[in-house]
Amino acid sequence: MADRKYNNNSYNDIFNTLFSVSKFPPVDIYENDKGYVITAELAGYDEDKINIFAEKHVLHIASDEHENAKENSDRKYLIKERSVKSFERSFTLPEDANEENITASYKMGILSIFIPKMPKVEPKKIEVKIN
Template sequence: MKSLVTYKPFTLGEVWGDFDRMIDRIFSDTPIWEARIPAVDVREEKDRYVLEAELPGLTEKDIEVKVEDNLLTISSKKDEKREEKRNGYLIRERRSSAFQRSFVLPTDVDKENITAQFKNGILTLDMKKLASAQPKSIPVREG
């Protein structure tokens, strides 16, 4: 009979074990999230694509943007300089971090004319469309 549920009242030892694990997580040197992947918005306009990535805590020197074949890659590696070990800290969550995020570019992107701007923690990539990909009106004549 598999629907029978056995009851195990928790012991005081199990409660203290859970409490110890919680305290260890709060006061450990390990950050809450080991890898942070930036949030990204991509929109299409008539003549271009615009990608905006949230990169708080970085500077333009920390960010690398590459295009290889049809792949756009945004990456960063930031090293926090820490000389002291504990030195009175109860929590140390700031440390070295790195990320890499790649996107397949649409075929109509002019890869030679992508521009990047970084302001207030937002990386904005302006990716113009190829001239041949722009819609063209063809006049219709009589006759």
């Protein structure tokens, strides 16, 4: 068997084929009686660089954090999966989502967003009188 040398690109290609890595943080979304919860893995992100906003019934989560290239100039990476720090994810909110009262917390690299449900409005019965 011939001894093979891999350059950095082919080495990365082999591992990227075996282990596909998303450039977006993974999320879990679940519902309970009070609302909807989104949790996202954001380990390594500064809390003040995470942006969350709702607009036209769409929730946006984003960060524009960039890695400092000068800090890593002496490194020769064999695999570099954590370099992408900027991202944006968007989620269409359900009709009963209360956009005005969304709250979020960030602890130990996990972002938790709570989207409360609007109170259910019972249909108003209108009595029609015929003369």
